[in-house]
Amino acid sequence: MDSTLNYLEPAKYELSPxxxxxxxxxxxxxxxxxxNDASNIDFMPRLRLEASLYAxxxxxPILVGRAMRSGTSISIIVDPSDLNLPSFEETGSSTxxxxxxxxxxxxxxxxxxxxxxxxxxxxxxxxxxxxxKLLEVLIVRLAENSGVVIRIRIAxxxxxxxxxDQFYQDWANECSKRLPSHDPxxxxxxxxxxxxxxxxxxxxxxxxxxxxWNLMTYMVAGLSLLLRCLLEVFVxxxxxxxxxxxxxxxLFRVKRSFIEGVQHEAATLSLGTKVSSNDVxxxxxxxxxFQSSYPPxxxxxxxxxxxxxxxxxxxxxxxxxxxxxxxCAIGLYVTAPTSLLxxxxxxxxxxxxxxxxxxxxxxxxxxxxxxxxxxxxxALRVITLLGHRANVLYASMVCQAxxxxxxxxxxxxxxGNGRPEFIAPMAYSNTVAVIMPSRPEANGxxxxxxxxxxxxxxxxxxNSDFSECxxxxx
Numbered sequence: 001m002d003s004t005l006n007y008l009e010p011a012k013y014e015l016s017p018x019x020x021x022x023x024x025x026x027x028x029x030x031x032x033x034x035x036n037d038a039s040n041i042d043f044m045p046r047l048r049l050e051a052s053l054y055a056x057x058x059x060x061p062i063l064v065g066r067a068m069r070s071g072t073s074i075s076i077i078v079d080p081s082d083l084n085l086p087s088f089e090e091t092g093s094s095t096x097x098x099x100x101x102x103x104x105x106x107x108x109x110x111x112x113x114x115x116x117x118x119x120x121x122x123x124x125x126x127x128x129x130x131x132x133k134l135l136e137v138l139i140v141r142l143a144e145n146s147g148v149v150i151r152i153r154i155a156x157x158x159x160x161x162x163x164x165d166q167f168y169q170d171w172a173n174e175c176s177k178r179l180p181s182h183d184p185x186x187x188x189x190x191x192x193x194x195x196x197x198x199x200x201x202x203x204x205x206x207x208x209x210x211x212x213w214n215l216m217t218y219m220v221a222g223l224s225l226l227l228r229c230l231l232e233v234f235v236x237x238x239x240x241x242x243x244x245x246x247x248x249x250x251l252f253r254v255k256r257s258f259i260e261g262v263q264h265e266a267a268t269l270s271l272g273t274k275v276s277s278n279d280v281x282x283x284x285x286x287x288x289x290f291q292s293s294y295p296p297x298x299x300x301x302x303x304x305x306x307x308x309x310x311x312x313x314x315x316x317x318x319x320x321x322x323x324x325x326x327x328c329a330i331g332l333y334v335t336a337p338t339s340l341l342x343x344x345x346x347x348x349x350x351x352x353x354x355x356x357x358x359x360x361x362x363x364x365x366x367x368x369x370x371x372x373x374x375x376x377x378x379a380l381r382v383i384t385l386l387g388h389r390a391n392v393l394y395a396s397m398v399c400q401a402x403x404x405x406x407x408x409x410x411x412x413x414x415x416g417n418g419r420p421e422f423i424a425p426m427a428y429s430n431t432v433a434v435i436m437p438s439r440p441e442a443n444g445x446x447x448x449x450x451x452x453x454x455x456x457x458x459x460x461x462x463n464s465d466f467s468e469c470x471x472x473x474x
Contacts, residue, residue: 013062015074017380025156030110051178052177068130069129090139096144096146097147115426159325166190175415200320201373205380259280263357275357279357309334310331310360314328335363434450
Protein backbone atom coordinates (compact mmCIF):
# COMPACT_ATOMS: atom_id res chain seq x y z
CA MET A 1 0.00 0.00 0.00
CA ASP A 2 1.19 3.52 -0.78
CA SER A 3 2.34 5.31 2.39
CA THR A 4 0.13 8.27 1.44
CA LEU A 5 -2.86 6.47 2.95
CA ASN A 6 -1.15 5.48 6.21
CA TYR A 7 -2.64 8.37 8.13
CA LEU A 8 -6.24 8.31 6.96
CA GLU A 9 -8.82 8.95 9.65
CA PRO A 10 -11.63 6.43 10.29
CA ALA A 11 -14.85 7.51 8.61
CA LYS A 12 -18.39 6.36 7.99
CA TYR A 13 -20.47 7.52 5.04
CA GLU A 14 -24.14 6.58 5.27
CA LEU A 15 -25.56 6.29 1.77
CA SER A 16 -28.81 7.96 0.75
CA PRO A 17 -31.68 6.16 -1.01
CA UNK A 18 -30.49 7.74 -4.27
CA UNK A 19 -27.12 6.01 -3.77
CA UNK A 20 -28.62 2.65 -2.78
CA UNK A 21 -30.92 2.26 -5.80
CA UNK A 22 -27.98 1.89 -8.28
CA UNK A 23 -25.72 0.15 -5.76
CA UNK A 24 -25.45 -2.95 -7.98
CA UNK A 25 -23.76 -1.02 -10.81
CA UNK A 26 -20.43 0.51 -11.76
CA UNK A 27 -19.99 3.76 -13.66
CA UNK A 28 -17.36 2.82 -16.24
CA UNK A 29 -15.50 4.99 -18.76
CA UNK A 30 -12.61 4.38 -21.13
CA UNK A 31 -10.14 7.18 -21.98
CA UNK A 32 -7.97 7.03 -25.13
CA UNK A 33 -4.72 9.05 -25.09
CA UNK A 34 -2.57 9.40 -28.22
CA UNK A 35 1.22 9.71 -27.97
CA ASN A 36 2.19 11.75 -31.03
CA ASP A 37 5.89 11.46 -30.22
CA ALA A 38 6.91 7.81 -30.06
CA SER A 39 10.34 8.80 -28.80
CA ASN A 40 8.75 10.17 -25.63
CA ILE A 41 9.35 7.24 -23.32
CA ASP A 42 7.95 9.22 -20.39
CA PHE A 43 4.40 9.14 -21.72
CA MET A 44 2.04 8.60 -18.79
CA PRO A 45 4.34 6.18 -16.92
CA ARG A 46 2.82 3.74 -14.45
CA LEU A 47 4.72 4.98 -11.41
CA ARG A 48 3.46 8.52 -11.88
CA LEU A 49 -0.10 7.42 -12.55
CA GLU A 50 -0.18 5.11 -9.54
CA ALA A 51 1.51 7.50 -7.12
CA SER A 52 -0.82 10.33 -8.11
CA LEU A 53 -3.83 8.03 -7.77
CA TYR A 54 -3.00 7.30 -4.13
CA ALA A 55 -2.35 10.98 -3.49
CA UNK A 56 -5.80 11.75 -4.87
CA UNK A 57 -7.39 9.03 -2.76
CA UNK A 58 -6.28 10.98 0.30
CA UNK A 59 -8.94 13.52 -0.69
CA UNK A 60 -11.41 10.82 -1.74
CA PRO A 61 -11.07 8.31 1.15
CA ILE A 62 -14.57 6.95 0.51
CA LEU A 63 -13.09 5.01 -2.44
CA VAL A 64 -10.95 2.87 -0.10
CA GLY A 65 -13.82 2.06 2.25
CA ARG A 66 -15.96 -1.04 2.42
CA ALA A 67 -19.68 -1.22 1.75
CA MET A 68 -21.44 -2.59 4.82
CA ARG A 69 -25.13 -3.44 4.91
CA SER A 70 -27.28 -3.09 8.01
CA GLY A 71 -30.89 -4.01 7.46
CA THR A 72 -32.05 -1.96 4.49
CA SER A 73 -29.29 0.66 4.76
CA ILE A 74 -25.76 0.71 3.35
CA SER A 75 -22.73 2.59 4.69
CA ILE A 76 -19.19 2.96 3.39
CA ILE A 77 -16.80 2.33 6.29
CA VAL A 78 -13.22 3.57 6.04
CA ASP A 79 -11.07 1.57 8.45
CA PRO A 80 -7.38 2.59 8.19
CA SER A 81 -6.34 -0.87 9.40
CA ASP A 82 -8.41 -2.63 6.71
CA LEU A 83 -8.53 -0.44 3.61
CA ASN A 84 -10.29 -1.64 0.47
CA LEU A 85 -7.50 -0.65 -1.91
CA PRO A 86 -8.34 -0.10 -5.58
CA SER A 87 -7.60 -2.62 -8.27
CA PHE A 88 -4.76 -1.14 -10.37
CA GLU A 89 -3.54 -3.20 -13.32
CA GLU A 90 -1.36 -2.53 -16.35
CA THR A 91 -0.92 -4.55 -19.51
CA GLY A 92 0.40 -4.16 -23.04
CA SER A 93 -1.20 -4.60 -26.45
CA SER A 94 -0.09 -5.22 -30.02
CA THR A 95 -2.72 -2.73 -31.21
CA UNK A 96 -1.54 0.70 -32.38
CA UNK A 97 -3.42 3.89 -31.58
CA UNK A 98 -3.73 4.75 -35.27
CA UNK A 99 -5.57 1.46 -35.86
CA UNK A 100 -8.16 2.35 -33.22
CA UNK A 101 -8.49 5.89 -34.60
CA UNK A 102 -8.93 4.65 -38.18
CA UNK A 103 -11.73 2.37 -36.96
CA UNK A 104 -13.48 5.43 -35.45
CA UNK A 105 -12.84 3.90 -32.02
CA UNK A 106 -15.11 0.95 -32.81
CA UNK A 107 -15.07 -1.50 -29.94
CA UNK A 108 -13.92 -4.31 -32.20
CA UNK A 109 -10.63 -2.42 -32.58
CA UNK A 110 -10.01 -2.08 -28.86
CA UNK A 111 -7.31 -4.11 -27.08
CA UNK A 112 -8.47 -7.29 -25.38
CA UNK A 113 -9.85 -6.84 -21.90
CA UNK A 114 -10.95 -3.22 -22.26
CA UNK A 115 -14.57 -3.65 -23.22
CA UNK A 116 -17.01 -4.42 -20.40
CA UNK A 117 -20.24 -6.24 -21.17
CA UNK A 118 -21.50 -6.53 -17.60
CA UNK A 119 -22.07 -3.25 -15.72
CA UNK A 120 -22.77 -4.92 -12.38
CA UNK A 121 -20.55 -4.83 -9.32
CA UNK A 122 -21.17 -8.54 -8.71
CA UNK A 123 -21.92 -11.10 -11.41
CA UNK A 124 -24.73 -12.48 -9.25
CA UNK A 125 -26.62 -9.23 -9.75
CA UNK A 126 -26.80 -8.49 -6.03
CA UNK A 127 -25.81 -5.16 -4.57
CA UNK A 128 -22.33 -4.15 -3.53
CA UNK A 129 -20.67 -6.12 -0.72
CA UNK A 130 -17.81 -5.55 1.73
CA UNK A 131 -15.38 -7.37 -0.58
CA UNK A 132 -16.40 -5.39 -3.69
CA LYS A 133 -13.84 -2.97 -5.10
CA LEU A 134 -15.15 0.58 -5.18
CA LEU A 135 -12.51 1.62 -7.73
CA GLU A 136 -10.94 -0.40 -10.54
CA VAL A 137 -8.28 0.93 -12.92
CA LEU A 138 -6.89 -0.85 -15.98
CA ILE A 139 -4.10 0.73 -18.06
CA VAL A 140 -3.26 -0.66 -21.50
CA ARG A 141 -0.11 0.51 -23.28
CA LEU A 142 -0.51 0.41 -27.03
CA ALA A 143 2.07 -0.90 -29.52
CA GLU A 144 5.11 1.18 -30.47
CA ASN A 145 4.49 3.59 -27.60
CA SER A 146 1.64 5.05 -29.65
CA GLY A 147 -0.71 5.74 -26.78
CA VAL A 148 -2.42 4.64 -23.59
CA VAL A 149 -5.95 3.47 -22.83
CA ILE A 150 -7.28 3.86 -19.28
CA ARG A 151 -10.45 2.15 -18.10
CA ILE A 152 -11.89 3.45 -14.82
CA ARG A 153 -14.78 1.79 -13.00
CA ILE A 154 -16.30 3.42 -9.90
CA ALA A 155 -19.12 1.95 -7.81
CA UNK A 156 -22.26 3.95 -8.57
CA UNK A 157 -23.30 3.99 -4.90
CA UNK A 158 -20.20 6.06 -4.12
CA UNK A 159 -20.48 8.76 -6.79
CA UNK A 160 -22.84 9.92 -9.46
CA UNK A 161 -21.40 11.03 -12.82
CA UNK A 162 -20.50 14.46 -11.43
CA UNK A 163 -18.70 12.86 -8.51
CA UNK A 164 -16.76 10.67 -10.95
CA ASP A 165 -15.82 13.77 -12.94
CA GLN A 166 -14.50 15.43 -9.77
CA PHE A 167 -12.33 12.40 -9.08
CA TYR A 168 -11.04 12.16 -12.67
CA GLN A 169 -9.99 15.82 -12.63
CA ASP A 170 -8.38 15.57 -9.21
CA TRP A 171 -6.35 12.49 -10.15
CA ALA A 172 -5.28 14.03 -13.47
CA ASN A 173 -4.30 17.29 -11.77
CA GLU A 174 -2.33 15.41 -9.12
CA CYS A 175 -0.48 13.56 -11.90
CA SER A 176 0.25 16.77 -13.82
CA LYS A 177 1.70 18.38 -10.68
CA ARG A 178 4.56 15.90 -10.86
CA LEU A 179 5.77 17.34 -14.18
CA PRO A 180 8.23 20.27 -14.32
CA SER A 181 6.06 22.10 -16.85
CA HIS A 182 2.93 21.81 -14.71
CA ASP A 183 0.42 24.62 -15.07
CA PRO A 184 -1.34 24.74 -11.68
CA UNK A 185 -5.10 24.21 -11.78
CA UNK A 186 -7.43 25.16 -8.96
CA UNK A 187 -9.59 22.44 -7.53
CA UNK A 188 -11.82 22.12 -4.50
CA UNK A 189 -12.13 19.34 -2.00
CA UNK A 190 -15.13 17.07 -2.68
CA UNK A 191 -18.08 16.98 -0.31
CA UNK A 192 -18.40 13.27 0.44
CA UNK A 193 -20.84 13.29 3.36
CA UNK A 194 -24.48 12.89 2.38
CA UNK A 195 -25.45 15.46 5.02
CA UNK A 196 -24.66 18.19 2.47
CA UNK A 197 -27.74 17.03 0.54
CA UNK A 198 -29.92 16.28 3.55
CA UNK A 199 -29.33 19.76 4.97
CA UNK A 200 -31.33 21.16 2.04
CA UNK A 201 -34.32 18.87 2.64
CA UNK A 202 -37.23 18.88 5.07
CA UNK A 203 -36.79 17.16 8.40
CA UNK A 204 -39.10 14.29 7.45
CA UNK A 205 -36.75 13.41 4.57
CA UNK A 206 -33.78 12.93 6.88
CA UNK A 207 -32.63 9.33 7.46
CA UNK A 208 -34.89 7.89 10.16
CA UNK A 209 -33.33 7.34 13.56
CA UNK A 210 -32.90 3.70 14.51
CA UNK A 211 -35.86 2.91 16.74
CA UNK A 212 -35.91 0.31 19.54
CA TRP A 213 -37.55 -2.96 18.60
CA ASN A 214 -41.26 -3.12 19.30
CA LEU A 215 -44.32 -4.73 17.75
CA MET A 216 -44.46 -2.18 14.91
CA THR A 217 -40.78 -2.53 13.97
CA TYR A 218 -41.12 -6.33 13.98
CA MET A 219 -44.11 -6.04 11.66
CA VAL A 220 -42.25 -3.69 9.29
CA ALA A 221 -39.22 -6.01 9.32
CA GLY A 222 -41.44 -8.98 8.51
CA LEU A 223 -43.15 -7.12 5.68
CA SER A 224 -39.77 -6.01 4.36
CA LEU A 225 -38.50 -9.60 4.34
CA LEU A 226 -41.63 -10.83 2.57
CA LEU A 227 -41.46 -8.15 -0.11
CA ARG A 228 -37.77 -8.80 -0.74
CA CYS A 229 -38.46 -12.52 -1.14
CA LEU A 230 -41.19 -11.75 -3.67
CA LEU A 231 -38.79 -9.51 -5.57
CA GLU A 232 -36.21 -12.30 -5.68
CA VAL A 233 -38.83 -14.47 -7.37
CA PHE A 234 -39.61 -11.58 -9.70
CA VAL A 235 -35.91 -11.37 -10.64
CA UNK A 236 -35.87 -15.04 -11.56
CA UNK A 237 -38.92 -14.98 -13.80
CA UNK A 238 -39.35 -11.43 -15.09
CA UNK A 239 -38.07 -10.43 -18.50
CA UNK A 240 -37.04 -7.10 -16.99
CA UNK A 241 -34.76 -8.49 -14.34
CA UNK A 242 -31.71 -6.46 -13.48
CA UNK A 243 -29.26 -9.25 -14.26
CA UNK A 244 -27.05 -8.93 -17.31
CA UNK A 245 -28.98 -10.35 -20.21
CA UNK A 246 -27.61 -10.40 -23.73
CA UNK A 247 -27.34 -6.78 -24.80
CA UNK A 248 -26.22 -4.95 -27.92
CA UNK A 249 -24.70 -1.47 -27.96
CA UNK A 250 -23.96 1.05 -30.70
CA LEU A 251 -22.69 4.61 -30.91
CA PHE A 252 -24.89 7.07 -32.81
CA ARG A 253 -24.11 10.65 -33.81
CA VAL A 254 -26.88 13.23 -34.11
CA LYS A 255 -25.92 16.19 -36.28
CA ARG A 256 -26.23 19.76 -35.06
CA SER A 257 -28.25 20.72 -38.15
CA PHE A 258 -30.91 18.11 -37.31
CA ILE A 259 -31.11 19.23 -33.68
CA GLU A 260 -31.49 22.87 -34.69
CA GLY A 261 -34.21 21.94 -37.19
CA VAL A 262 -36.25 20.22 -34.46
CA GLN A 263 -35.69 23.16 -32.09
CA HIS A 264 -36.96 25.59 -34.72
CA GLU A 265 -40.04 23.45 -35.36
CA ALA A 266 -40.75 23.20 -31.61
CA ALA A 267 -40.50 26.98 -31.24
CA THR A 268 -42.95 27.39 -34.13
CA LEU A 269 -45.45 24.93 -32.64
CA SER A 270 -45.34 26.43 -29.14
CA LEU A 271 -45.02 30.14 -29.87
CA GLY A 272 -41.41 30.39 -28.82
CA THR A 273 -40.69 27.58 -26.34
CA LYS A 274 -37.04 26.61 -26.63
CA VAL A 275 -36.33 22.91 -26.30
CA SER A 276 -32.82 21.80 -25.41
CA SER A 277 -30.65 19.46 -27.43
CA ASN A 278 -31.28 16.93 -24.65
CA ASP A 279 -35.04 17.21 -25.26
CA VAL A 280 -34.47 16.48 -28.95
CA UNK A 281 -32.34 13.42 -28.19
CA UNK A 282 -34.92 12.12 -25.70
CA UNK A 283 -37.67 12.56 -28.27
CA UNK A 284 -35.82 10.95 -31.18
CA UNK A 285 -34.60 7.89 -29.30
CA UNK A 286 -37.84 7.37 -27.37
CA UNK A 287 -39.79 7.32 -30.63
CA UNK A 288 -37.24 4.99 -32.20
CA UNK A 289 -37.34 2.71 -29.16
CA PHE A 290 -41.13 2.53 -29.22
CA GLN A 291 -41.30 1.78 -32.93
CA SER A 292 -38.59 -0.88 -32.56
CA SER A 293 -40.29 -2.50 -29.57
CA TYR A 294 -43.72 -2.57 -31.21
CA PRO A 295 -43.12 -3.06 -34.94
CA PRO A 296 -46.10 -3.86 -37.21
CA UNK A 297 -45.03 -7.51 -37.27
CA UNK A 298 -45.66 -7.83 -33.51
CA UNK A 299 -49.27 -8.78 -32.84
CA UNK A 300 -49.37 -7.66 -29.22
CA UNK A 301 -51.09 -4.32 -28.63
CA UNK A 302 -48.82 -1.50 -27.48
CA UNK A 303 -49.68 0.45 -24.33
CA UNK A 304 -51.58 3.71 -24.66
CA UNK A 305 -48.44 5.63 -23.70
CA UNK A 306 -44.75 5.06 -23.05
CA UNK A 307 -42.53 6.64 -20.42
CA UNK A 308 -38.85 7.41 -20.68
CA UNK A 309 -36.91 8.25 -17.56
CA UNK A 310 -34.77 11.37 -17.81
CA UNK A 311 -32.39 12.32 -14.99
CA UNK A 312 -32.81 15.73 -13.39
CA UNK A 313 -29.85 16.90 -11.31
CA UNK A 314 -31.31 18.98 -8.50
CA UNK A 315 -28.13 20.46 -7.02
CA UNK A 316 -28.92 23.94 -8.29
CA UNK A 317 -32.66 23.66 -7.59
CA UNK A 318 -32.16 22.90 -3.89
CA UNK A 319 -28.85 24.77 -3.60
CA UNK A 320 -26.90 21.60 -2.90
CA UNK A 321 -23.20 22.49 -3.41
CA UNK A 322 -21.81 21.54 -6.82
CA UNK A 323 -18.94 19.76 -5.05
CA UNK A 324 -21.38 17.27 -3.51
CA UNK A 325 -20.29 13.93 -4.98
CA UNK A 326 -23.16 11.57 -4.12
CA UNK A 327 -26.16 10.77 -6.30
CA CYS A 328 -28.18 13.95 -6.58
CA ALA A 329 -30.69 13.39 -9.38
CA ILE A 330 -34.26 12.22 -9.64
CA GLY A 331 -35.76 10.41 -12.59
CA LEU A 332 -38.41 12.35 -14.43
CA TYR A 333 -40.96 10.31 -16.36
CA VAL A 334 -41.46 11.81 -19.80
CA THR A 335 -44.69 10.20 -20.96
CA ALA A 336 -45.90 10.47 -24.55
CA PRO A 337 -49.03 8.92 -26.11
CA THR A 338 -48.70 5.98 -28.46
CA SER A 339 -50.57 7.90 -31.15
CA LEU A 340 -47.67 10.37 -31.28
CA LEU A 341 -44.81 7.92 -30.81
CA UNK A 342 -45.88 5.74 -33.73
CA UNK A 343 -45.75 8.61 -36.26
CA UNK A 344 -42.94 8.30 -38.84
CA UNK A 345 -39.53 9.61 -37.86
CA UNK A 346 -38.17 11.85 -40.59
CA UNK A 347 -35.30 14.28 -40.98
CA UNK A 348 -37.45 16.32 -43.38
CA UNK A 349 -40.77 16.36 -41.50
CA UNK A 350 -39.75 16.77 -37.86
CA UNK A 351 -43.06 17.92 -36.36
CA UNK A 352 -43.73 14.65 -34.43
CA UNK A 353 -40.20 14.73 -33.00
CA UNK A 354 -40.68 18.36 -32.01
CA UNK A 355 -43.99 17.56 -30.27
CA UNK A 356 -42.39 14.83 -28.11
CA UNK A 357 -39.44 17.16 -27.42
CA UNK A 358 -41.95 19.72 -26.10
CA UNK A 359 -43.40 17.08 -23.76
CA UNK A 360 -39.87 16.48 -22.45
CA UNK A 361 -39.30 20.22 -21.97
CA UNK A 362 -42.59 20.70 -20.13
CA UNK A 363 -41.79 17.78 -17.82
CA UNK A 364 -38.44 19.30 -16.87
CA UNK A 365 -39.86 22.83 -16.51
CA UNK A 366 -42.50 21.66 -14.04
CA UNK A 367 -39.92 20.29 -11.60
CA UNK A 368 -40.09 22.10 -8.26
CA UNK A 369 -38.68 21.62 -4.79
CA UNK A 370 -41.99 20.02 -3.79
CA UNK A 371 -41.84 17.45 -6.62
CA UNK A 372 -38.22 16.65 -5.81
CA UNK A 373 -39.05 16.10 -2.15
CA UNK A 374 -42.05 13.95 -3.08
CA UNK A 375 -39.79 11.69 -5.16
CA UNK A 376 -37.24 11.46 -2.36
CA UNK A 377 -39.92 10.62 0.19
CA UNK A 378 -41.17 7.77 -2.00
CA ALA A 379 -37.62 6.54 -2.53
CA LEU A 380 -37.01 6.60 1.23
CA ARG A 381 -40.15 4.51 1.83
CA VAL A 382 -39.18 2.01 -0.84
CA ILE A 383 -35.66 1.66 0.54
CA THR A 384 -37.05 1.19 4.06
CA LEU A 385 -39.09 -1.78 2.84
CA LEU A 386 -36.93 -3.23 0.06
CA GLY A 387 -33.38 -2.12 0.76
CA HIS A 388 -30.94 -2.59 -2.12
CA ARG A 389 -33.47 -4.73 -4.05
CA ALA A 390 -35.36 -1.53 -4.82
CA ASN A 391 -33.27 -1.43 -7.99
CA VAL A 392 -35.41 -4.30 -9.34
CA LEU A 393 -38.60 -2.34 -8.80
CA TYR A 394 -37.24 0.82 -10.38
CA ALA A 395 -35.81 -1.07 -13.36
CA SER A 396 -39.21 -2.68 -14.01
CA MET A 397 -40.83 0.77 -14.23
CA VAL A 398 -38.56 2.05 -17.00
CA CYS A 399 -38.97 1.43 -20.72
CA GLN A 400 -36.23 3.74 -22.00
CA ALA A 401 -33.76 5.53 -19.76
CA UNK A 402 -31.30 8.32 -20.48
CA UNK A 403 -28.07 9.44 -18.89
CA UNK A 404 -27.02 12.96 -19.85
CA UNK A 405 -23.25 13.50 -19.53
CA UNK A 406 -22.89 16.38 -22.00
CA UNK A 407 -21.99 18.96 -19.35
CA UNK A 408 -19.29 16.90 -17.68
CA UNK A 409 -15.63 17.76 -18.14
CA UNK A 410 -14.39 14.28 -19.01
CA UNK A 411 -12.43 15.62 -21.98
CA UNK A 412 -10.48 17.88 -19.59
CA UNK A 413 -8.93 14.82 -17.92
CA UNK A 414 -5.29 15.63 -18.73
CA UNK A 415 -2.66 13.62 -16.84
CA GLY A 416 0.09 15.90 -18.13
CA ASN A 417 0.48 14.59 -21.68
CA GLY A 418 -2.61 16.01 -23.33
CA ARG A 419 -6.35 15.51 -23.25
CA PRO A 420 -8.01 12.25 -24.30
CA GLU A 421 -8.83 11.95 -27.98
CA PHE A 422 -11.92 9.87 -27.27
CA ILE A 423 -13.96 8.77 -24.25
CA ALA A 424 -16.40 5.87 -24.25
CA PRO A 425 -18.90 4.79 -21.59
CA MET A 426 -19.40 1.12 -20.85
CA ALA A 427 -22.47 -1.10 -20.97
CA TYR A 428 -25.48 -0.30 -18.84
CA SER A 429 -28.21 -2.66 -17.78
CA ASN A 430 -31.47 -2.90 -19.72
CA THR A 431 -32.27 -0.02 -22.09
CA VAL A 432 -30.12 3.06 -21.55
CA ALA A 433 -29.08 5.86 -23.89
CA VAL A 434 -25.97 7.69 -22.67
CA ILE A 435 -25.80 11.20 -24.09
CA MET A 436 -22.03 11.48 -24.11
CA PRO A 437 -19.72 14.37 -23.15
CA SER A 438 -19.12 16.63 -26.12
CA ARG A 439 -15.91 16.05 -28.04
CA PRO A 440 -13.82 19.25 -28.45
CA GLU A 441 -14.22 19.04 -32.24
CA ALA A 442 -17.90 18.05 -32.15
CA ASN A 443 -19.17 21.45 -33.39
CA GLY A 444 -22.57 20.87 -31.87
CA UNK A 445 -22.95 17.23 -32.91
CA UNK A 446 -23.99 14.91 -30.08
CA UNK A 447 -22.94 11.28 -29.58
CA UNK A 448 -25.37 8.82 -28.02
CA UNK A 449 -24.29 5.39 -26.79
CA UNK A 450 -27.36 3.15 -26.84
CA UNK A 451 -27.77 -0.26 -25.18
CA UNK A 452 -30.78 -2.43 -26.05
CA UNK A 453 -31.88 -6.04 -26.27
CA UNK A 454 -30.54 -7.43 -29.57
CA UNK A 455 -33.91 -7.96 -31.26
CA UNK A 456 -34.99 -4.41 -30.42
CA UNK A 457 -31.66 -3.00 -31.63
CA UNK A 458 -31.98 -4.85 -34.92
CA UNK A 459 -35.43 -3.39 -35.45
CA UNK A 460 -34.05 0.07 -34.70
CA UNK A 461 -31.11 -0.32 -37.09
CA UNK A 462 -33.52 -1.43 -39.77
CA ASN A 463 -35.66 1.72 -39.39
CA SER A 464 -34.70 3.67 -42.52
CA ASP A 465 -36.47 6.81 -41.31
CA PHE A 466 -34.46 6.80 -38.09
CA SER A 467 -31.26 6.23 -40.10
CA GLU A 468 -31.90 9.52 -41.92
CA CYS A 469 -31.65 11.38 -38.61
CA UNK A 470 -28.45 9.89 -37.26
CA UNK A 471 -24.98 8.70 -38.24
CA UNK A 472 -24.01 5.22 -37.07
CA UNK A 473 -20.44 5.54 -35.79
CA UNK A 474 -20.21 1.87 -34.81
